[in-house]
Amino acid sequence: MVTAESEFGPVLIEADAITKSFGGAVAVDNVSISVRAGEIYGLVGENGAGKSTLMRVLAGILSPDQGEVRVDGKPVQPGARAAISAGISLVHQELSLVPEMTVAENILLGSFPTKVGFTEYRKLRQIAADALAEIGVGVDLDERVGRLSVALRQFVEIARAVAKKPRILIFDEPTATLTPAETDYLLAMLRRLADGGMAIIYISHRIPEIFSTCSTVAILRDGKLVRSSSIDSLTPSQVVDQMVGRELGLDLATKRTATPGAVVLDAQGITAPKVNNVSVQVRSGEIVGLGGLVGAGRSELVRAIIGADDRTAGSVTLTHNGETITIGSYQSAVRNGVAYVPEERRIDGLALSMSVEDNIRLPNRKELSVAGFKVGSKTAQVAQLLADKVGLRPPEIRRDVGEYSGGNQQKVVLAKWLGRRPKFIVLDEPTRGVDVGAKAEIHRLVKEIADQGTAVLIVSSDLPELLELSDTIHVMRDGHVTGTLSKEEASEKSVMSLASGETIVRSS
Amino acid sequence: MTTKGTNAETTMTEVGATQKSSIGVAEILAWSSRNGVFVFTALLIIAALVFVDGFASLINVTDVFHRAAPVGIVAVGMTFVVISGNYLDLSVVAQVATAGVILIAVSNTHGIFIAMVAALMAAILFALVNGIAVGVFKANAVIVTLATTFIGLGVLRYFSGGSIFFGPPDGIIKAFGMGKVGPIPYSAIVLLVMTILLSILLNRTNFGFLIRSFGVNESATRLGGSNTALIVFGAFLVTAIAAMVAGFVLAAFSNTAVSNDGVGYDFRALAAIIVGGTSVFGGRGSVFRTLLGVIFVSVLTNILVLSGISFGYQQIALGALIVFAVSLDAIGRKVAR
Ligand SMILES: Nc1ncnc2c1ncn2[C@@H]1O[C@H](COP(=O)(O)OP(=O)(O)OP(=O)(O)O)[C@@H](O)[C@H]1O
Ligand SMILES: [Mg+2]
Numbered sequence: 001m002v003t004a005e006s007e008f009g010p011v012l013i014e015a016d017a018i019t020k021s022f023g024g025a026v027a028v029d030n031v032s033i034s035v036r037a038g039e040i041y042g043l044v045g046e047n048g049a050g051k052s053t054l055m056r057v058l059a060g061i062l063s064p065d066q067g068e069v070r071v072d073g074k075p076v077q078p079g080a081r082a083a084i085s086a087g088i089s090l091v092h093q094e095l096s097l098v099p100e101m102t103v104a105e106n107i108l109l110g111s112f113p114t115k116v117g118f119t120e121y122r123k124l125r126q127i128a129a130d131a132l133a134e135i136g137v138g139v140d141l142d143e144r145v146g147r148l149s150v151a152l153r154q155f156v157e158i159a160r161a162v163a164k165k166p167r168i169l170i171f172d173e174p175t176a177t178l179t180p181a182e183t184d185y186l187l188a189m190l191r192r193l194a195d196g197g198m199a200i201i202y203i204s205h206r207i208p209e210i211f212s213t214c215s216t217v218a219i220l221r222d223g224k225l226v227r228s229s230s231i232d233s234l235t236p237s238q239v240v241d242q243m244v245g246r247e248l249g250l251d252l253a254t255k256r257t258a259t260p261g262a263v264v265l266d267a268q269g270i271t272a273p274k275v276n277n278v279s280v281q282v283r284s285g286e287i288v289g290l291g292g293l294v295g296a297g298r299s300e301l302v303r304a305i306i307g308a309d310d311r312t313a314g315s316v317t318l319t320h321n322g323e324t325i326t327i328g329s330y331q332s333a334v335r336n337g338v339a340y341v342p343e344e345r346r347i348d349g350l351a352l353s354m355s356v357e358d359n360i361r362l363p364n365r366k367e368l369s370v371a372g373f374k375v376g377s378k379t380a381q382v383a384q385l386l387a388d389k390v391g392l393r394p395p396e397i398r399r400d401v402g403e404y405s406g407g408n409q410q411k412v413v414l415a416k417w418l419g420r421r422p423k424f425i426v427l428d429e430p431t432r433g434v435d436v437g438a439k440a441e442i443h444r445l446v447k448e449i450a451d452q453g454t455a456v457l458i459v460s461s462d463l464p465e466l467l468e469l470s471d472t473i474h475v476m477r478d479g480h481v482t483g484t485l486s487k488e489e490a491s492e493k494s495v496m497s498l499a500s501g502e503t504i505v506r507s508s
Numbered sequence: 509m510t511t512k513g514t515n516a517e518t519t520m521t522e523v524g525a526t527q528k529s530s531i532g533v534a535e536i537l538a539w540s541s542r543n544g545v546f547v548f549t550a551l552l553i554i555a556a557l558v559f560v561d562g563f564a565s566l567i568n569v570t571d572v573f574h575r576a577a578p579v580g581i582v583a584v585g586m587t588f589v590v591i592s593g594n595y596l597d598l599s600v601v602a603q604v605a606t607a608g609v610i611l612i613a614v615s616n617t618h619g620i621f622i623a624m625v626a627a628l629m630a631a632i633l634f635a636l637v638n639g640i641a642v643g644v645f646k647a648n649a650v651i652v653t654l655a656t657t658f659i660g661l662g663v664l665r666y667f668s669g670g671s672i673f674f675g676p677p678d679g680i681i682k683a684f685g686m687g688k689v690g691p692i693p694y695s696a697i698v699l700l701v702m703t704i705l706l707s708i709l710l711n712r713t714n715f716g717f718l719i720r721s722f723g724v725n726e727s728a729t730r731l732g733g734s735n736t737a738l739i740v741f742g743a744f745l746v747t748a749i750a751a752m753v754a755g756f757v758l759a760a761f762s763n764t765a766v767s768n769d770g771v772g773y774d775f776r777a778l779a780a781i782i783v784g785g786t787s788v789f790g791g792r793g794s795v796f797r798t799l800l801g802v803i804f805v806s807v808l809t810n811i812l813v814l815s816g817i818s819f820g821y822q823q824i825a826l827g828a829l830i831v832f833a834v835s836l837d838a839i840g841r842k843v844a845r
Binding site: 308330331334335340342347348349350351352353354358361362363365366369372373374416 | 712713714715717718720721724725727728729730731732733734735791792
């Protein structure tokens with residue numbers, strides 16, 4: 001049911017009746033889509049609907065069980081190289097850069113320009129510089145990627161796709177880690193690339209972005225294409241309903257029951273790389289939000305507070321039932337009831353080639369053992385309970401985490417810590433890549449643990465999320481707190497004005 | 509212990525191999541790297557029974573196990589270091605010899621109990637140095653353990669003067685070396701008991717779980733609230749204690765010990781571990797697989813010996829086997845993603 005929009009060019013890419021299964025499970029089921037030059041084609045669906053799988057088929061990384069991919073009406077040969085030479089380029093959902101290498105090297109990874117076997121570094125830098133200029137991002141070509149913020153890494157990832165001079169550019173949830181300003185920048189960039197004649201496929205869980213940017217939207221549910229039509233013929237709530245396949249009775253504004261009690265976490269004068277003399281207090285039952293642009297030092301601050309990274313100055317205490325302890329090492333923090341959901345789930349949060357059960361077991365191992373020996377039945381029971389609680393789909397705790405879709409992997413990271421009834425929990429981008437329904441569910445869970453008395457410190461680039469959850473918001477810029485807003489004072493505008501002053505991206 | 513992250517490989521798959529849904533050569537190779545040892549060991553034993561004269565005798569079979577025991581005991585212990593993602597512990601060469609020399613030399617002067625305690629101290633010292641350098645300072649395990657091999661052998665030669673130590677002809681050590689339960693030599697029983705104990709340690713305890721988890725993702729394991737330096741030390745300690753036991757068993761065989769006793773144990777133990785299907789990339793493997801690897805390598809060597817093939821060719825065969833098994837492991841890892 002693709003509507004022929006006259007304003008666009010000819011069909012560039014077609015996926016014809018693609019089917020792909022893993023083991024017995026069908027991930028993509030007989031899906032056909034086609035995208036025209038100059039079109040921005042939105043693709044939405046719940047976690048595990050098959051979006052990334054379909055895109056990996058288009059990019060030649062997975063070969064389909066059935067169906068074929070055509071560019072300009074001609075079938076694309078199997079393999080990632082063939083797809084690239086056909087002009088298809090994919091910006092992966094998960095960052096795939098090599099932290100030890102420079103920005104320029106990462107952009108051309110796997111396709112270094114060579115002359116009689118030697119890398120031509122001048123040409124390499126030139127191509128990398130051109131790609132960055134095309135997307136209008138200023139970043140030092142010789143900086144090691146490991147030192148960049150997640151947002152900048154995301155843009156380097158995009159430059160890498162652009163450097164291949166694609167005609168079809170696919171974005172798999174590029175905005176999951178970005179703040180509103182960066183998101184706006186990215187969306188403007190997409191429009192510019194599309195106006196230049198590229199065909200763009202765009203995946204996001206943020207429905208407003210789809211409506212502001214895409215001309216067509218395709219909805220996947222359980223691997224099947226349930227609808228593909230012009231954006232004008234749909235409303236946002238219709239899109240969500242079709243994604244979910246039922247009326248989503250979202251009770252968005254779950255009421256909080258508890259009022260904040262005594263101070264649980266007291267961090268004074270925290271100084272660390274990118275963090276300059278910041279003090280934060282969180283009360284029992286209180287949710288404190290950290291706002292600011294990506295790169296403002298929020299993740300660095302929370303990591304320094306709980307001891308996950310070293311701090312150069314500052315003291316942190318945790319008080320519970322009148323007893324105060326000083327938090328030094330991260331290990332002692334965890335032992336004393338601190339929980340941490342990290343920003344980079346695949347690096348810091350999960351052992352991908354281990355089962356869901358084993359991942360949940362890691363922080364809970366002491367409670368799930370007797371004298372150091374695992375209690376198998378209890379471990380399985382607790383893991384299943386927590387997996388169900390976060391709505392893991394499918395809820396099979398024996399499967400490797402790496403086999404789950406991005407959003408479902410995020411749920412596993414949450415499940416690891418929720419069972420511990422932490423006294424203090426740090427949530428860094430807790431709903432990154434999570435679909436609308438699951439996000440509402442996670443918000444409900446966060447409020448629930450706060451109501452049970454946990455002190456919550458949350459970092460989120462998703463402003464509506466931050467506003468909805470936080471009782472107090474500290475806004476950071478350049479490693480300082482530039483202002484503190486109560487729930488009444490906080491709005492998108494007040495947060496952004498405290499946060500801005502500079503942006504990480506400069507327009508070309 | 510560098511690229512524990514997944515970045516580099518993701519990139520490789522993107523530009524390189526395409527995953528096929530139909531079963532291809534790569535999948536078969538990957539399957540073989542995980543399960544091949546079961547099939548190959550069975551085939552090898554059947555082939556030996558049918559074609560090799562002298563293999564199927566009770567004396568020969570018990571002799572194979574008897575000879576395999578010291579290397580086997582080292583290998584089941586070193587499996588912990590490999591699964592933790594630290595490749596291997598080369599210093600078992602020095603550890604085996606140190607344990608044997610201390611056992612014989614000290615029991616001649618101070619009695620066997622003091623000798624065993626002294627050997628245990630030496631084992632703990634090895635584990636401490638390896639564990640601190642690799643676990644705390646994040647130094648490369650291969651280089652650190654190469655260095656501790658030098659230090660260990662140097663110290664041992666200094667004190668022993670390179671001479672051979674003989675135990676008393678009627679002592680308990682000699683009795684143990686010759687001892688049997690029915691037809692089964694004590695050495696084989698020690699190997700079996702070590703395998704069972706270490707298997708329980710790896711699969712049923714939190715310590716073993718942390719070893720595996722650390723081998724898969726170091727950062728996530730640390731952020732799960734565990735002391736990673738302790739995990740690394742633990743892996744080296746298990747290896748050191750196994751190497752000590754192996755040194756005792758080996759010394760008891762001949763009732764003698766000399767500082768060269770452990771030469772070749774590093775490589776032969778690693779061969780058994782890899783052939784058993786434990787991944788050198790860390791995270792995946794088991795102690796029982798290593799035992800199977802030990803059996804495979806020993807039976808193969810035995811067949812070569814019985815067929816009158818010279819030592820040089822035996823070495824070539826073992827080397828070739830390792831290259832093959834390691835390549836299978838690498839392919840299996842690539843296909844698995
Ligand atoms: N390598 C794999 N092995 C087994 N199953 C897989 C594998 N990759 C994906 N799947 C399964 O295929 C289905 C679709 O996954 P996919 O990653 O395409 O979802 P998605 O729509 O991108 O979700 P998300 O929004 O969470 O990123 C899921 O059920 C997932 O568990
Ligand atoms: Mg996805």
